[in-house]
Amino acid sequence: MAIPVVDPARYDQQLEAKRERITRDFARFSPPPLEVYPSPPSHYRQRCEFRLWHEGDALFYAMFEVDPEDPEKKTVVRLDDYPVASRRINVLMPALLDAIRDVPLLRRKLFQVEFLTTLSGESLVTLVYHRQLDEAWEVEARRLQEALDVMIIGRARKQRLVLERDHVWECLEIDGREFIYQQVENSFTQPNAEICRAMLAWARDVTRGSHAGDLVELYCGNGNFTVALAENFRRVLATEISRTSVASARVNLNANGIENVTVGRMSAEEFAAALKGEKGGRRVAEWALDEYRFSTVLVDPPRAGLDEASCRQLSDYPRIVYISCNPKSLEDNLEILGETHAITRFALFDQFPWTHHCECGVLLERRD
Numbered sequence: 222m223a224i225p226v227v228d229p230a231r232y233d234q235q236l237e238a239k240r241e242r243i244t245r246d247f248a249r250f251s252p253p254p255l256e257v258y259p260s261p262p263s264h265y266r267q268r269c270e271f272r273l274w275h276e277g278d279a280l281f282y283a284m285f286e287v288d289p290e291d292p293e294k295k296t297v298v299r300l301d302d303y304p305v306a307s308r309r310i311n312v313l314m315p316a317l318l319d320a321i322r323d324v325p326l327l328r329r330k331l332f333q334v335e336f337l338t339t340l341s342g343e344s345l346v347t348l349v350y351h352r353q354l355d356e357a358w359e360v361e362a363r364r365l366q367e368a369l370d371v372m373i374i375g376r377a378r379k380q381r382l383v384l385e386r387d388h389v390w391e392c393l394e395i396d397g398r399e400f401i402y403q404q405v406e407n408s409f410t411q412p413n414a415e416i417c418r419a420m421l422a423w424a425r426d427v428t429r430g431s432h433a434g435d436l437v438e439l440y441c442g443n444g445n446f447t448v449a450l451a452e453n454f455r456r457v458l459a460t461e462i463s464r465t466s467v468a469s470a471r472v473n474l475n476a477n478g479i480e481n482v483t484v485g486r487m488s489a490e491e492f493a494a495a496l497k498g499e500k501g502g503r504r505v506a507e508w509a510l511d512e513y514r515f516s517t518v519l520v521d522p523p524r525a526g527l528d529e530a531s532c533r534q535l536s537d538y539p540r541i542v543y544i545s546c547n548p549k550s551l552e553d554n555l556e557i558l559g560e561t562h563a564i565t566r567f568a569l570f571d572q573f574p575w576t577h578h579c580e581c582g583v584l585l586e587r588r589d
Contacts, residue, residue, distance in 0.1 A: 224284050225575035227304040232262035236571055239579055243548060243569050250555055252567040258419040260571040263304045265413045270335040280318050309338045316369055326361045337406055339391045340414050344371040345406055353377050374406055393418050396425060400448050403472045408465045409442060416572045421449040424542060427566050427584045428453045434516025439489045444470030446519055448477050457482040458513060460492045483508060493534045516540060526550025532557040541585040548579050562587050
């Protein structure tokens with residue numbers, strides 16, 4: 222991996238390069254003008270993980286720089302700060318080292334540190350060890366937790382000690398409303414909170430006026446989009462394969478007082494089969510699929526995008542909201558979806574400044 226070089230004075234230049242690339246690469250689909258959502262130029266990541274390097278008495282954080290010509294060749298890069306990470310993480314980085322440097326119970330065989338923070342500054346720190354943790358470690362870790370005003374989790378092989386809780390609560394203000402999200406340690410959450418707000422606001426905007434229809438959401442994760450979009454629809458049916466994410470999505474819906482959503486644990490492929498009547502069972506029966514009037518499908522797939530069969534299935538819906546973390550797989554999927562649907566909104570979200578990565582949002586509507 223290449224470690225981003227942050228230079229706020231050049232932010233507009235790097236964003237313009239992305240805008241030009243996405244505009245050029247998608248021109249053949251005749252999309253409307255690209256809507257561009259900038260990130261804060263620095264301190265935008267709310268979660269990060271670092272290796273902890275021991276050199277004699279010295280301790281420092283490190284990442285590995287991979288040689289693009291030889292992926293097996295890695296260079297250790299020392300990090301005394303990390304402008305990519307939130308300001309809270311940058312405060313905690315040296316404070317944590319100072320606190321554990323002379324405490325053998327906390328320092329010994331500690332090889333990785335993971336930070337999870339929120340816009341309000343709530344912080345969860347996971348310490349990962351190459352040794353088993355005992356009661357003596359827990360006593361010192363609780364002292365550290367109080368000193369740094371954080372929550373701490375200790376991890377080792379087949380061991381996970383949660384001292385207070387295993388999650389933080391993120392609060393995002395969107396369209397004058399506050400939405401709260403439980404974000405669980407060691408599970409996927411959107412890393413750039415400000416861009417997450419922009420994506421949710423955009424998705425709410427492109428689905429306004431949908432109260433007569435229902436939304437089906439694939440790959441719903443912890444309910445990030447589900448929570449924000451529920452009020453735009455009569456009912457929502459969301460699916461996700463990860464057990465942890467499904468549990469978190471249900472917690473988030475309850476925390477936000479949302480009652481018109483059903484979340485089911487099922488893969489996108491199985492769900493497609495259920496919609497076609499090719500898969501039954503208790504869960505499918507409980508969903509009462511015949512009672513839904515699906516007008517919109519939202520899909521936020523992994524980097525690989527969707528296979529051809531899944532794209533064909535999406536084509537059955539009048540409106541498709543596609544959130545993509547990989548423009549290349551999005552291009553491939555649009556070759557199929559474009560046979561039946563036209564792009565009516567197109568957005569670039571700069572989720573990861575100073576890298577080549579782009580997050581895109583596409584609204585497709587069925588041609589007459």
